[in-house]
Amino acid sequence: MxxxxxxxxxxxxxxxxxxxxxxxxxxxxxxxxxxxxxxxxxxxxxxxxxxxxxxxxxxxxxxxxxxxxxxxxxxxxxxxxxxxxxxxxxxxxxxxxxxxxxxxxxxxxxxxxxxxxxxxxxxxxxxxxxxxxxxxxxxxxxxxxxxxxxxxxxxxxxxxxxxxxxxxxxxxxxxxxxxxxxxxxxxxxxxxxxxxxxxxxxxxxxxxxxxxxxxxxxxxxxxxxxxxxxxxxxxxxxxxxxxxxxxxxxxxxxxxxxxxxxxxxxxxxxxxxxxxxxxxxxxxxxxGGKDTVVVDKDADLDLAASSIVYSAFGFAGQKCSAGSRAVVHQDVYDEVLEKAVTLTKKLTVGNPEEVSTYMGPVIHEASYKKIMSYIEVGKEEGKLIAGGNGDDSKGYFIQPTIFADVDENARLMQEEIFGPVVAFSKAKDFNHMMEIANNTDYGLTGALLTQNREHIERAREEFHVGNLYFNRGCTGAIVGYQPFGGFNMSGTDxxxxxxxxxxxxxxxxxxxxxx
Structure with missing residues (x-):
């Protein structure tokens, strides 16, 4: 048995x-x-x-x-x-x-x-x-x-x-x-x-x-x-x-x-x-992936902000499932962004040997340089409103970074960074949300925060990712509970x-x- x-x-x-x-x-x-x-x-x-x-x-x-x-x-x-x-x-x-x-x-x-x-x-x-x-x-x-x-x-x-x-x-x-x-x-x-x-x-x-x-x-x-x-x-x-x-x-x-x-x-x-x-x-x-946390206008906005932050910055964003894109309905965009910035500024970055540390270093020098170069790209493509600083004097530490008002087709919204960087993009309506969510070469994970049952069922059909989560973050699949693998350039599913x-x-x- x-x-x-x-x-x-x-x-x-x-x-x-x-x-x-x-x-x-x-x-x-x-x-x-x-x-x-x-x-x-x-x-x-x-x-x-x-x-x-x-x-x-x-x-x-x-x-x-x-x-x-x-x-x-x-x-x-x-x-x-x-x-x-x-x-x-x-x-x-x-x-x-x-x-x-x-x-x-x-x-x-x-x-x-x-x-x-x-x-x-x-x-x-x-x-x-x-x-x-x-x-x-x-x-x-x-x-x-x-x-x-x-x-x-x-x-x-x-x-x-x-x-x-x-x-x-x-x-x-x-x-x-x-x-x-x-x-x-x-x-x-x-x-x-x-x-x-x-x-x-x-x-x-x-x-x-x-x-x-x-x-x-x-x-x-x-x-x-x-x-x-x-x-x-x-x-x-x-x-x-x-x-x-x-x-x-x-x-x-x-x-x-x-x-x-x-x-x-x-x-x-x-x-x-x-x-x-x-x-x-x-x-x-x-x-890999370029994963999106989508926030509808009727979502629990505190849950939405925490889902964005912890999906983006867990293990310094070095997860193929990391939520490096936040697509938020225009009606609640400013409020969700403000809440996410507040949470982000509370995160502790430092020595992972300390129990109080939330985010440690990125893995090595090459990764550090790549991520810092993307932060420079982000300064051209959006508005830097949190983080943006790095320190490689002792280890490879980068502050959790948020860019706002990023165009849906910008590099920050399309290319996998594999670091603690998240780009916010504004959506007009649910159709626009799904359009942005699916506009990358990848299809690994995604999340939708909403109280609208019709939108949940539509996303179940339209949001083209291997792992889709409702009213939670887009990382943290459990073996046997959420089998993990993605579509398109995320791999062989x-x-x-x-x-x-x-x-x-x-x-x-x-x-x-x-x-």
């Missing part, structure tokens, strides 16, 4: 005991900084001459750890190890593969503050954001373990007299998992274990900014009993070794989360059939944490026996 699913609860840091335990965990992590993490190929630790350092984005002189980098020869070794391991792993019973995920979830739950503390140090996540990331990783592990048990016997199909038909799912083969920095535990763990639990073997390429968290996860999966060769840890340079793996004739699928630019390049390279390749590679891609996500890692096989 499959146990019903409920998600991992978030920690309440207003309780003194929880605060004390998290501070103890942060203190412990400080004793672990500066360690080196090798490649893991077929269970073997491999040191390389080329290494990369991981830095704390809130304190750029602090080294979190160093990580070995794979070259093409070691990537090929990892591929062969994964191919060999696949021959035995694919024969494991699905429920036995699921047991490893259940055990990994239990270990992570016991060490929850430890993993969250690594997220604070390496990704710059404030406490609540770090805790939510770890909780989501636990959710993915348990949800996908339960899902594969539900799928293990396939789907019933009809049989005529004198025949017996079956419809079952079989794994694909070796996959390349390319994970992002913004949810360096949750998305990395989710994409990796979805592939693994369905009987595939993988090469894991973590985000360059957050490789230590990935290395700790690999250690956890080994502790949970995952056989060697099933998960191979191969940090590498994307432009060279990453492309080599994407183009490899033995690669069966690529699971990618990241920018539109890189995702489109992977899609193009994966489409070319290489010499010796027997299949069309499958690409599972989530490539692979709904992570949803009932059909595992099917993307398998292929259906029909067998028919005549008596």
């Amino acid at each position: 499959v146990v019903s699913y409920s998600h991992e609860p978030f920690i309440n840091f207003k309780e003194e005991n929880n605060t004390r335990r998290f501070q103890e965990s942060l203190a412990y992590i400080k004793t672990q900084l500066g360690k080196h993490y090798p490649l893991v190929i077929n269970g073997e630790r491999i040191e390389t001459d080329e290494k990369t350092l991981s830095f704390n984005p809130a304190n750029k002189d602090e080294v979190i750890g160093s990580v070995s980098l794979a070259n093409k020869e070691l990537a090929e070794h990892a591929m062969q190890s994964a191919l060999d391991a696949f021959e035995s792993w694919k024969k494991w019973l699905p429920e036995h593969r699921a047991d490893i995920l259940f055990r990994a979830a239990a270990i992570m739950r016991r060490r929850k503050h430890e993993f969250s503390s690594y997220l604070v140090k390496e990704a710059g996540k404030p406490w609540n954001e770090a805790d939510a990331d770890t909780a989501e990783a636990i959710d993915f592990l348990e949800y996908y373990a339960r899902q594969v048990i539900e799928l293990k016997d396939g789907v019933p199909v009809k049989s005529r007299q004198g025949e017996y038909n079956q419809y079952n799912y079989v794994p694909l083969g070796v996959g390349i998992i390319i994970s992002p920095f913004n949810f360096p535990l949750a998305i990395m763990a989710g994409t990796a274990t979805a592939a693994i639990v369905t009987g595939n073997t993988i090469l894991l390429k973590p985000a360059g900014a957050t490789p230590v968290i990935a290395a700790k996860f690999v250690e956890l999966m080994e502790e949970a009993g995952l056989p060697k060769g099933v998960l191979n840890f191969v940090p590498c340079r994307g432009a060279e070794v990453g492309d080599y793996l994407v183009e490899h004739p033995k690669t069966r699928f690529i699971s990618f989360t990241g920018s539109r630019e890189v995702g489109c390049r992977i899609y193009e390279k994966a489409a070319k059939v290489q010499v010796g390749q027997k299949w069309l590679k499958r690409v599972i891609a989530e490539m 692979s709904k992570a944490g949803g009932p059909d996500y595992l099917l993307l890692h398998m292929q259906a096989k029909t067998t028919s026996e005549t008596f």
Whole structure:
């Protein structure tokens, strides 16, 4: 019997005991900084001459750890190890593969503050954001373990007299998992274990900014009993070794989360059939968004303002679901804008190791420079009414920034910034709201704040995004509750944490026996 699913609860840091335990965990992590993490190929630790350092984005002189980098020869070794391991792993019973995920979830739950503390140090996540990331990783592990048990016997199909038909799912083969920095535990763990639990073997390429968290996860999966060769840890340079793996004739699928630019390049390279390749590679891609919070004239305006602010500035806007556009009905525009500015000016920006910090740094120098350049663009396109300042003297800190009176076709309204910047645009009526909401290349998340039932039902049909929320913000999808993935240039609409996500890692096989 499959146990019903409920998600991992978030920690309440207003309780003194929880605060004390998290501070103890942060203190412990400080004793672990500066360690080196090798490649893991077929269970073997491999040191390389080329290494990369991981830095704390809130304190750029602090080294979190160093990580070995794979070259093409070691990537090929990892591929062969994964191919060999696949021959035995694919024969494991699905429920036995699921047991490893259940055990990994239990270990992570016991060490929850430890993993969250690594997220604070390496990704710059404030406490609540770090805790939510770890909780989501636990959710993915348990949800996908339960899902594969539900799928293990396939789907019933009809049989005529004198025949017996079956419809079952079989794994694909070796996959390349390319994970992002913004949810360096949750998305990395989710994409990796979805592939693994369905009987595939993988090469894991973590985000360059957050490789230590990935290395700790690999250690956890080994502790949970995952056989060697099933998960191979191969940090590498994307432009060279990453492309080599994407183009490899033995690669069966690529699971990618990241920018539109890189995702489109992977899609193009994966489409070319290489010499010796027997299949069309499958690409599972989530490539970002330009997400809109829409406020109707009869909305709860306090709820609308808070939905805009927390959707825009959670984790410094470094979420593909971040609400970087606020489209507000002209009748309430000024009031909503004023409320949003008031809330924004109350947000605390600083060291994410402090429990009182709402927003920490952006991830690295390149991101800092990109966001600051967009702020300069915004000064030309709209009216700067909150924030706009950055400080990279110690870490990569940018104040939460609001631009008002931005044209619906301006760059600030069209291009993904991936930082703490939100543009306000005025709409004449509901038709105009829907027109603006759909006028980007993306289609990931959106939110509508309204008391008008007709408008809710119209938006349900007309607002073209993969995840649409009513009377709340546009971030914070829960595994199993709001399966997550978008339309258009937001990716392949692979709904992570949803009932059909595992099917993307398998292929259906029909067998028919005549008596």
